[in-house]
Amino acid sequence: MRLATARLVLRDPAPRDAEALAAYQSDARYLEHYPEPPDADAIIATACGWAAESPRRNHQFVVTLDGAVIGCAGVREAGDLGIELDPRHWGEGYAREALTALIAFARDELGVARLTASTTATNVRAHRLVERLGFARATSPDEEVRFELALDSA
Secondary structure, X not given: OEEEOOOEEEEOOOHHHHHHHHHHHOOOOHHHHOOOOOOHHHHHHHHXXXXXXXXXXXXXXXXXXXXXXXXXXXXXXXXXXXXXXXXXXXXXXHHHHHXXXXXXXXXXXOOOOEEEEEEOOXXXXXXXXXXXXXXXXXXXXXXXXXXXXXXXXX
């Protein structure tokens, strides 16, 4: 599966994508919000498994710019939306562009009525991003900050 925006392509992952994820996930700026780097191989393996499911309930894409992997983003069965980008591409509008495409995909193709997004309390950039996309803060039972967005079926 593939979603295209003006500048990005969000596509199904391939095993070779783990190396690109691991490279940016070790960046000190990325690690400000994580106690240790995530397991890129496990992320890609899980996403590849989801892509092979039928019916497909979870959509995790790699985000590419001119063919190069710059992040990953997805929408899961329960309406959980998420994105991460290589810190070298922060502040360029790519996260907003990718999430806008995923929100439309979730509403129009998956029929999702409500999306949620969660992040750490310290990830203020992510808070501002989802709020600009129309998400509102919601209560969360743990230390994460949670946001919700009701989708119109129009």
